Amino acid sequence: MTTRRSFLGLLSAPLAVSVAWPRLGNTLAARPASRMPAEFGALRDEAYWRELRTQFTIPTTDAFFNTATLGSSPRAVQEAVLTSLQHIDRDIADWDYKGDSENFFTGYYPEMAYRDQLGTVLNCAGRDVALTQNATFGMNFVANGLDLRPGDEVVVTDQAHPGGRKGYDLRAKRDGIVVRQITVPAPAASPDQLIDLYLAATTSRTRVWAIPHISSSRAIRYPVARLCALARERNIWSVVDGAQSLGHIAVDVQALGCDAFYASPHKWMLGPKGTGLLYVRPDRQEELWATLPSSAWDNETDPMFRLMQYGTGNLSLLIGLGVAADFHNQIGSGRIEQRDVALAEQLRTGLAAIPGTVIVSPTHPDLTCGTTVYGLKNRTGGEIQDYLWSRGRIRVRSMGDPVGVRHACHIYNSPEEVDKALALLGEMAG
Ligand SMILES: Cc1ncc(COP(=O)(O)O)c(C=O)c1O
Known part of the structure; x- marks a missing residue:
């Protein structure tokens, strides 16, 4: 049987990232860095994905196509979280609460090691990332943190998930800002059409474009880099909702040119549930107020740490998030995107x-x-x-009527699972 450790080794070839286990003291620190066995080069593509599938605990009888709601973490992430939880509860009396010794909780420290790890996924510096609980936190930290005045405008789409929009609606009710909603046709026809919709909704009072990277209900991949460039020319904040993109398609926040990007790694990046991140472009960080202030709410040397002031948090989840980032990097975001899109093309x-x-x-x-x-x-x-579930143990998610279902293909899915779903759909239609 392939163990977690040997699989990390198998995957480590193209993008060697050492698996870091910060803050776990001696318990796990002795684990070796990944190594690359010779047989890796001989693995053909499907063999690689079959090998990868063994790293997940979803029963092989089940085909899970609902990562757009919540991902399934690989064993390595599960083990890291569980081991840390047990370590904390067992060894808590060892904790002397002195500055340079191991910590047993989060909420009061910059946690730069984890922010750096997420920076490797996003292609930015760790200091430009704040750790949050999910995408909703990130959206709210921007919506609430900006100095928006009555009459200032925010452009949103009619498909924005509540976790990508409601912070602006609250500001509208409380402070008199104006939320302008674009109606996106289904199916969206082209990148130009989406860009035209944003431009048509923009006025001299527009301060923010709230842009889904991939929309939740219609799975539209927005032309984010072009939208961000247009927003920049107009001094409009480009705020990208990455809940459906991080871990799914390759994300490079610098290439996107966005002012802010927030995401939920517990979806496609397969991190522990209840983890999130917010990136803000360095030259705009000072424009955001902290929403939840605690001791470092006004920290001048680490502006993103100001957005991590929500009191005691769960260190074990953060450790698992770091492992998820390594796992993701060892496969490679380009390879993940290609695989997900290829499975979806087969489905379409x-x-x-x-x-x-x-x-x-x-x-x-x-x-x-x-x-x-x-x-x-x-x-x-x-x-x-x-x-699909009763006949084939295939899990997709209903999106209500008359729409149908959302079918999200990710790295633990296989071409055979897609074919099986198609056969059952054919039966239903017949
Ligand atoms: C596009 C989008 N934005 C935001 C969210 C909210 O994510 P979370 O509940 O993890 O904060 C979701 C969740 O499905 C989403 O799909």
Whole structure:
């Protein structure tokens, strides 16, 4: 059987990242860095993905296509969290609470080691990242932290997830800002169409463009780099909701050129549940006030630490998040994106051959990703969800009617699972 350690070794070839276990004292620090066994080069692609699948604890009888809601962490992440939890509860009396010894909680320290690890995923410095609990925290820290005045405007899409929007709605009710909503056609036709919608909703009072990187309900991949460049020319904050993109498609916040990017690593990055991040471009960090102030709310040397002032938190989750970042980097974000998109292309091609299928997510190649949203004529989303589960233990998520279901392909899925889903959908449609 392949162990966690040997698999990290298998994966370490192209992007060697040493697995760091900060703050665990002697308990785990002795673990060796990843090594690359010779047989790796001989693994063909499908063999690689089959090997990777053994690192997940989802039963092999189940096909899990709902990562867009919540990911399944690999064994390495689960073990790191559990081992740390046990260590903390067992050895808590050892904790002398002196400055340079191991800590047993989070909330009062900059946690730069973990921020650096996330920086390697996002291609930025760790000091430009704040650790949060999820994407919703990140959105709210921007929406609430900006000095917005009555009449200032924010552009949002009608498809924004509540966790990508409601902070602005609160400011509208409380402070009189104006939230301008774009209506995005389904399916969205082209990147230009989306850009035109943002530009048409923009006025001289516009201060923020709230941009989904990939939208939750329709799985549209937005032309984020182009939108951010246009926002910059107009001195508008470009705030990117990365809840559906981080860990799914390659994210490089510097190449995107965004002012802010927030995400939930517990989805596609397969981190522990209840972890999040917020990146803010260095030259704009000072424009944000802290929303939850505690001791370092006004820290001038580490502006993003000001946004991590929410009191005691769970160190074990952070340790697991660091392992998830390593796991992700060892596979490589480009390779993950290619795999997810290839599985989704297989699905979309098969769906197009099933009579009565309506694909609601885009088919324009620049707007697609690993998630597809589709329906079947005369079938509700709930019926499709239940049929796939009861007949094939295939888990997709209903998006309500008349839309259908959201089918998210990720690295633990296989071409065989996609074919099995297509066969059942064909049966249903027939
Ligand atoms: C696009 C988008 N933004 C924000 C969120 C909120 O994420 P969380 O609940 O992890 O804060 C989600 C969750 O599904 C989402 O899909």
